[in-house]
Amino acid sequence: xxxxxxxxxxxxxxxxxxxxxxxxxxxxxxxxxxxxxxxxxxxxxxxxxxxxxxxxxxxxxxxxxxxxxxxxxxxxxxxxxxxxxxxxxxxxxxxxxxxxxxxxxxxxxxxxxxxxxxxxxxxxxxxxxxxxxxxxxxxxxxxxxxxxxxxxxxxxxxxxxxxxxxxxxxxxxxxxxxxxxxxxxxxxxxxxxxxxxxxxxxxxxxxxxxxxxxxxxxxxxx
Numbered sequence: 001x002x003x004x005x006x007x008x009x010x011x012x013x014x015x016x017x018x019x020x021x022x023x024x025x026x027x028x029x030x031x032x033x034x035x036x037x038x039x040x041x042x043x044x045x046x047x048x049x050x051x052x053x054x055x056x057x058x059x060x061x062x063x064x065x066x067x068x069x070x071x072x073x074x075x076x077x078x079x080x081x082x083x084x085x086x087x088x089x090x091x092x093x094x095x096x097x098x099x100x101x102x103x104x105x106x107x108x109x110x111x112x113x114x115x116x117x118x119x120x121x122x123x124x125x126x127x128x129x130x131x132x133x134x135x136x137x138x139x140x141x142x143x144x145x146x147x148x149x150x151x152x153x154x155x156x157x158x159x160x161x162x163x164x165x166x167x168x169x170x171x172x173x174x175x176x177x178x179x180x181x182x183x184x185x186x187x188x189x190x191x192x193x194x195x196x197x198x199x200x201x202x203x204x205x206x207x208x209x210x211x212x213x214x215x216x217x218x219x220x221x222x
Contacts, residue, residue, distance in 0.1 A: 022089045023070045029096035030059050030066075033103045055103035057183060058119070062099040064190035065123055066092060072130065072161075088133060091126040098122040106179060116175035116182040123186065124168035131161040164193060 033055045037048025069092060102119045105111040138154050171185040 019073060019089060020070070023066060023073070023092060026092050026096055027063060027066050030062050030099055032096075033100050034059060054106040057187075058099045058103040058106075061183060061186050061190060062095055065186070066095060068190060068193055069126065069130065088126070088130055091122070091129055095122055095126070112179035113175045116179035117172045120168050120172040120175065120182050120186060124165065124172060127161075127164040127168055131158070131165060134158060134161050164189060 034052060035055075037043075037045065037051065040048070069088070073088060098119050102115045105115040135158060138157065167185065167189045171182045171189070174181040174185055
């Protein structure tokens with residue numbers, strides 16, 4: 001690289017593959033809190049499994065949340081021709097930690113409100129950052145896109161990204177009423193949130209299987 005020349009953004013294939021790997025690890029880490037109950041005299045296996053319900057509920061909600069983020073992140077990358085950062089992963093890798101804290105302290109007297117706020121807050125920060133990234137790309141750096149969407153598409157994309165932010169604020173505030181209400185709101189949002197997902201074309205699948213990237217001048221726009 002010549003002296004005085006600023007670094008150029010990289011192509012998306014390596015960053016997208018790295019992002020997929022990070023999210024796969026984050027989802028895998030969620031299951032570590034679902035531990036096999038230790039045999040105890042006077043306690044049946046069924047009772048031991050029932051005691052794991054906070055862990056199981058936190059696992060399901062976080063799995064859905066990370067899955068939605070992965071689909072949205074994947075779609076965002078398919079709009080990009082080049083990329084120079086992917087800071088969203090910074091927040092996603094923290095979600096297994098907040099999920100573990102929630103499952104461990106939800107039933108502890110006096111701790112439920114704090115862990116529910118922490119849990120909803122982690123999703124709030126992640127959703128806010130994802131919206132900021134989309135706004136930054138669509139409004140400030142459209143030259144990184146393969147094909148700039150029209151104003152109607154742009155508003156639709158940003159509306160979808162904005163929906164979750166006030167809901168997660170509500171979920172965090174709901175912890176003051178009941179931590180379980182926070183979990184309920186997060187669950188409903190995860191099931192109801194509209195997700196934009198783009199089915200890859202056959203040519204893209206072949207490119208992925210071949211482990212190479214089509215040169216930018218030959219890429220069809222989408």
